[in-house]
Amino acid sequence: xxxxxxxxxxxxxxxxxxxxxxxxxxxxxxxxxxxxxxxxxxxxxxxxxxxxxxxxxxxxxxxxxxxxxxxxxxxxxxxxxxxxxxxxxxxxxxxxxxxxxxxxxxxxxxxxxxxxxxxxxxxxxxxxxxxxxxxxxxxxxxxxxxxxxxxxxxxxxxxxxxxxxxxxxxxxxxxxxxxxxxxxxxxxxxxxxxxxxxxxxxxxxxxxxxxxxxxxxxxxxxxxxxxxxxxxxxxxxxxxxxxxxxxxxxxxxxxxxxxxxxxxxxxxxxxxxxxxxxxxxxxxxxxxxxxxxxxxxxxxxxxxxxxxxxxxxxxxxxxxxxxxxxxxxxxxxxxxxxxxxxxxxxxxxxxxxxxxxxxxxxxxxxxxxxxxxxxxxxxxxxxxxxxxxxxxxxxxxxxxxxxxxxxxxxxxxx
Numbered sequence: 529x530x531x532x533x534x535x536x537x538x539x540x541x542x543x544x545x546x547x548x549x550x551x552x553x554x555x556x557x558x559x560x561x562x563x564x565x566x567x568x569x570x571x572x573x574x575x576x577x578x579x580x581x582x583x584x585x586x587x588x589x590x591x592x593x594x595x596x597x598x599x600x601x602x603x604x605x606x607x608x609x610x611x612x613x614x615x616x617x618x619x620x621x622x623x624x625x626x627x628x629x630x631x632x633x634x635x636x637x638x639x640x641x642x643x644x645x646x647x648x649x650x651x652x653x654x655x656x657x658x659x660x661x662x663x664x665x666x667x668x669x670x671x672x673x674x675x676x677x678x679x680x681x682x683x684x685x686x687x688x689x690x691x692x693x694x695x696x697x698x699x700x701x702x703x704x705x706x707x708x709x710x711x712x713x714x715x716x717x718x719x720x721x722x723x724x725x726x727x728x729x730x731x732x733x734x735x736x737x738x739x740x741x742x743x744x745x746x747x748x749x750x751x752x753x754x755x756x757x758x759x760x761x762x763x764x765x766x767x768x769x770x771x772x773x774x775x776x777x778x779x780x781x782x783x784x785x786x787x788x789x790x791x792x793x794x795x796x797x798x799x800x801x802x803x804x805x806x807x808x809x810x811x812x813x814x815x816x817x818x819x820x821x822x823x824x825x826x827x828x829x830x831x832x833x834x835x836x837x838x839x840x841x842x843x844x845x846x847x848x849x850x851x852x853x854x855x856x857x858x859x860x861x862x863x864x865x866x867x868x869x870x871x872x873x874x875x876x877x878x879x880x881x882x883x884x885x886x887x888x889x890x891x892x893x894x895x896x897x898x899x900x901x902x903x904x905x906x907x908x909x910x911x912x913x914x915x916x917x918x919x920x921x922x923x924x925x926x927x928x929x930x931x932x933x934x935x936x937x938x939x940x941x942x
Contacts, residue, residue: 536723575684591781612907641667650731653681676709751914753783760872816846
């Protein structure tokens with residue numbers, strides 16, 4: 529049995545144990561893991577500093593280093609995330625329906641764990657704790673394969689969580705980390721369908737496409753985020769400025785950041801200079817169409833690629849449109865089905881945008897930065913699913929379960 533098969537076999541065995549674990553024991557494991565993370569902050573920080581140093585030596589841009597970096601608040605947040613998950617109702621065991629057939633059979637649907645979840649992800653070490661928490665609460669074993677840039681951080685976090693599980697006599701193989709970071713190991717993992725029930729990639733477009741193309745395991749895509757904010761002709765300018773500023777500048781290297789602006793032509797002359805001044809003061813560079821550049825000539829010209837790009841950097845695209853239909857058409861053509869927002873005081877336009885935009889999360893008068901498991905009340909998230917089957921949007925506890933039919937009879941035969 530090779531390296532990955534051994535990990536897979538351990539996960540399969542752990543999943544069997546987790547499947548029958550009660551809510552109280554799950555919550556005990558989550559609480560102990562949270563305590564261990566807080567108590568081991570110095571160890572985690574020391575490991576993370578090695579990753580940060582290596583990232584800078586490798587020339588990784590600062591917006592991506594921000595995703596990699598851990599500090600006191602982020603470690604506390606990881607621990608709190610586990611406690612939040614512990615406080616949520618356990619979806620496993622919920623009976624969704626029960627109907628009686630004419631022959632007397634009682635046929636129902638019950639929510640159950642998926643089994644073994646594999647996650648391939650980049651940069652963010654906080655995903656390690658979130659993935660464990662959500663999978664553990666739903667009775668799933670998890671196999672993690674993080675990027676080489678976060679290997680020291682991830683190893684420290686997984687080691688600490690496994691120690692916590694051992695202390696309360698729970699299976700430590702509920703969480704396993706693949707420490708080999710070469711591409712061949714990743715490709716082999718994608719074909720481990722004998723042991724893994726679902727594979728979830730979380731990272732850039734290249735990683736996600738590679739997993740979709742190569743995996744023999746069912747995949748839940750967590751998409752990249754070319755998120756738009758459309759400023760309608762009936763927008764409140766102060767609200768629009770605040771929303772765009774937050775959506776773009778709060779954190780550059782996240783999938784729910786605004787990467788593209790669309791502005792109605794009736795307000796373009798008055799609004800574009802205001803948003804240009806607001807964002808350029810924070811170092812943002814605009815790449816705009818000719819109509820916008822006629823208003824503000826200091827903007828760089830946009831290319832076709834700019835309209836569809838997830839920058840994760842200090843750039844934003846800008847398109848001027850003549851009506852909401854054109855805005856919706858532009859957004860649906862270039863977006864990544866993640867998060868889109870309209871700023872408007874017009875009810876009909878708001879409803880039209882909600883109904884016609886094809887995305888996992890659609891906002892009226894709010895920042896796209898809210899597309900997050902914690903903000904949606906899920907405690908944490910495993911990623912933002914941009915596909916339409918099984919799960920869509922922030923993936924919390926329910927997204928990590930499946931169902932089975934349960935049938936009660938009293939001797940019926942067909």
